[in-house]
Amino acid sequence: MTGPIVHQPDPRLDLVFERVVEVSTEHLWRGWTVDEQLKKWFTPLPWKTVDCEIDLRPGGKFRTVMRGPEGQEFDNVGCYLEIVPHRKLVWTGALGPGYRPRPAGPAGSFVMTAIITLQPRGAGTLYTALVIHGDEESRKAHEKMGFHEGWGKALDQLVALA
Amino acid sequence: MTGPIVHQPDPRLDLVFERVVEVSTEHLWRGWTVDEQLKKWFTPLPWKTVDCEIDLRPGGKFRTVMRGPEGQEFDNVGCYLEIVPHRKLVWTGALGPGYRPRPAGPAGSFVMTAIITLQPRGAGTLYTALVIHGDEESRKAHEKMGFHEGWGKALDQLVALA
Numbered sequence: 619m620t621g622p623i624v625h626q627p628d629p630r631l632d633l634v635f636e637r638v639v640e641v642s643t644e645h646l647w648r649g650w651t652v653d654e655q656l657k658k659w660f661t662p663l664p665w666k667t668v669d670c671e672i673d674l675r676p677g678g679k680f681r682t683v684m685r686g687p688e689g690q691e692f693d694n695v696g697c698y699l700e701i702v703p704h705r706k707l708v709w710t711g712a713l714g715p716g717y718r719p720r721p722a723g724p725a726g727s728f729v730m731t732a733i734i735t736l737q738p739r740g741a742g743t744l745y746t747a748l749v750i751h752g753d754e755e756s757r758k759a760h761e762k763m764g765f766h767e768g769w770g771k772a773l774d775q776l777v778a779l780a
Numbered sequence: 781m782t783g784p785i786v787h788q789p790d791p792r793l794d795l796v797f798e799r800v801v802e803v804s805t806e807h808l809w810r811g812w813t814v815d816e817q818l819k820k821w822f823t824p825l826p827w828k829t830v831d832c833e834i835d836l837r838p839g840g841k842f843r844t845v846m847r848g849p850e851g852q853e854f855d856n857v858g859c860y861l862e863i864v865p866h867r868k869l870v871w872t873g874a875l876g877p878g879y880r881p882r883p884a885g886p887a888g889s890f891v892m893t894a895i896i897t898l899q900p901r902g903a904g905t906l907y908t909a910l911v912i913h914g915d916e917e918s919r920k921a922h923e924k925m926g927f928h929e930g931w932g933k934a935l936d937q938l939v940a941l942a
Contacts, residue, residue, distance in 0.1 A: 620835075620837060621837070622837065622838070622839075623837060623838065623839035623840060623877075623878055623879075625878055626878075631880070675783070675784065675785060676784070676785070676838075676861065676862060677784075677785035677861070677862070677870075678785060699838065699839070699861065699879055700838060700839070708839075708879060710875060710879055710881065711881075712874045712875055712881040712882070713872060713874055713875070713893065714914075715785075716785055716787055716788075716912065717785075717861055717870060717872055717893045717895075717912070718793070718893060718912050718913075718914060719872065719873075719874040719891040719892065719893060719912070719913060719914035719918075720874070720914050721914045721915045722884060729881040730881065731875065731879040731880060731881060733879075750878065750879070750880050750881070751880075751881060752876075752880060752881035752882050752883045753883045756881075
């Protein structure tokens, strides 16, 4: 092995959200990895995360259930790939628990892998979410859904918990 | 974290190939992880593995090109998920290098994750390949393609290299 993979964003396929926030890497890590914490911030209001399962190890389940204001629900199952406490968290929706490939979703749905990195900046953190897709259509669909605004509002909610 | 994931085969979705062979875990590991070795055994004759790329780290590329007796070629790209030298190798075709989700393949194709485990048995090895799929159709298609015979012949070729 020659050290961890270096992720080079591809603007055609990837979305990047980056911001310096005035909370510690520990606070952000806890928000991402403790189920009761995650439910408090993960989905921009008026949407809510009403259920969450976190089995924090490579191949372990990461499941969230999001509920919209009209009661519509989205049940998302994926698994963790890399876990470096307080620094890096990688998970994907392309594989379920135990790395099992996920059946294809309904038309118009897309699959992503998220690479979250936390780098200390004084008392704060440089928070980066690199979200990668398998094709341009998926990236475009995700962007159109409001990727940048959504991840920004969710992060505001996470910071406000501190 | 609570230790590595335990893989429980599901007969509806998974295929298992298991055999005790009279070669060391080191020999089998080398066959799986050194490109020039892998090309010598990976595909049952008269098929050949004509190209192979191995970037042996989580998220690293695993690519093989198989060529049939009539010149037809299959180019398979995936990535490694877990690497425990001489004991366990996990890779998937659902993600490409850097954990990027793979676009859906042509109709009739299927996606798998392979979990190879090597357990010393005296001077030999208990060799287990657990191959997991996302749905029953994929498992059936893979089985029909000749999973058990194919993995058996390939393993014979790997053992014969010792």
